[in-house]
Structures are given as C-alpha cells and as structure tokens.
Amino acid sequence: MAFTLPPLPYAYDALEPHYDAQTVEIHHSKHHQTYTTKLNEAVAAAGVEGKDVEDLLANLDSIPEAKRGPVRNHGGGYWNHQFFWESMAPNAGGSPSGALADAINQKFGSLDQFKEAFSAKAAAHFGSGWAWLVVNEKNELEITDTHDQVCPLSLGHKPLLTIDVWEHAYYLKFKNVRPDWIKSWWNVVNWSEVEKRYAAAS
Ligand code: MN3
Numbered sequence: 001m002a003f004t005l006p007p008l009p010y011a012y013d014a015l016e017p018h019y020d021a022q023t024v025e026i027h028h029s030k031h032h033q034t035y036t037t038k039l040n041e042a043v044a045a046a047g048v049e050g051k052d053v054e055d056l057l058a059n060l061d062s063i064p065e066a067k068r069g070p071v072r073n074h075g076g077g078y079w080n081h082q083f084f085w086e087s088m089a090p091n092a093g094g095s096p097s098g099a100l101a102d103a104i105n106q107k108f109g110s111l112d113q114f115k116e117a118f119s120a121k122a123a124a125h126f127g128s129g130w131a132w133l134v135v136n137e138k139n140e141l142e143i144t145d146t147h148d149q150v151c152p153l154s155l156g157h158k159p160l161l162t163i164d165v166w167e168h169a170y171y172l173k174f175k176n177v178r179p180d181w182i183k184s185w186w187n188v189v190n191w192s193e194v195e196k197r198y199a200a201a202s
Pocket of ligand 1: 027031081162166168169
C-alpha cells in the first residue's frame with residue numbers, strides 16, 4: 001500500500017504563537033507531502049514496496065546501493081517529519097516527569113542543562129538537518145544531530161525527541177535566527193509523548 005501524508009495531529013494554527021500557522025501549513029502540506037510522494041517513487045524504483053518505513057530505514061543496507069539514496073532521503077523525510085509533528089502539541093512545553101525526568105537529571109544534571117546542551121547542538125548543526133534526543137546503542141540518553149534526512153533508526157538509535165533545523169522549518173518567521181526558533185520550540189515540546197517513547201525504548 002502506498003504511503004500517504006499522515007494528518008497533522010492538530011490544526012495549522014494550534015502551536016501559535018510559538019510556531020506560526022503559515023510555516024506549519026507549508027511545512028506539512030508541501031514539504032512533508034513531497035517527501036511522501038517521493039518515498040513512493042523511491043520504494044517503487046528500489047522494488048521494496050509494501051514494507052514499513054521503519055523497517056526500510058533500519059535496514060537500508062538491504063536495499064541495492066544504487067537505489068538506496070532516495071529511500072534514505074525520502075523515507076527519512078517522511079518518518080522524521082511525522083515524529084517531529086508528534087513531538088509537539090498545543091498547550092505543551094513545561095517539564096517531563098517520572099522516569100524520563102530522572103534519566104535526564106542523571107545524564108545531564110538538570111532539565112535546564114539538558115535544554116542548554118540540546119539547544120547548542122541544534123544551533124550549531126551545519127546546514128540542513130535535525131537535532132535529537134535518543135537512547136543510544138549503550139541504552140543511554142544522548143543528544144545527537146543528523147544531516148539532511150538521516151533518521152536515527154538507521155543508526156541503531158531509538159529517537160525520543162527532535163527539532164527540525166532545516167531553514168524551511170523556521171525561516172518565514174524567524175528568518176536567519178535559528179536560536180530564536182529553538183527557544184520558541186521548547187514551548188510546544190510534547191513531553192508526555194516523549195515520556196511514552198522513553199518507556200517503550202527502555
Ligand atoms: Mn522539515
């Protein structure tokens with residue numbers, strides 16, 4: 001079955017004023033849609049239709065090298081954006097609780113220290129890509145970044161949280177000032193979803 005654009009889990013303007021409606025609409029209905037369309041083309045070209053996108057991304061080596069790049073790029077674009085939309089929610093932000101809060105405090109010292117380190121990684125990422133909080137191969141929390149549409153699932157990591165730092169994710173409102181986008185984004189982080197992901201990953 002062909003991949004279809006997953007509906008946005010909230011209205012275009014639901015993350016205002018922290019993430020503006022115009023950017024969310026274009027980002028979802030144009031950018032995410034394009035990755036969806038091109039993923040279908042890529043899996044057809046590679047002869048790997050009908051597989052879960054997670055399965056494709058976790059096993060890129062099984063795809064012939066000549067056909068692998070488009071599956072990585074558009075499969076990553078498809079999956080990363082869905083994960084990104086679900087990493088945010090209206091009336092969110094604040095702090096994590098429970099086991100995730102304990103793990104963040106243990107690994108990074110405090111939530112504020114974690115946010116500072118994550119923000120620095122996202123701000124310093126050169127060019128297009130993503131910053132992530134993942135559970136790494138040693139089963140520890142780690143802040144990482146990936147280039148273009150590389151997905152942590154392809155690196156053996158279990159992603160918990162992400163921010164899109166491609167210019168299309170923020171340029172209309174925040175212009176060239178990526179740190180302002182990152183600062184604003186913390187106000188819509190869906191910690192309850194991140195807690196569920198952490199529980200599933202650990
Ligand atoms: Mn994007």
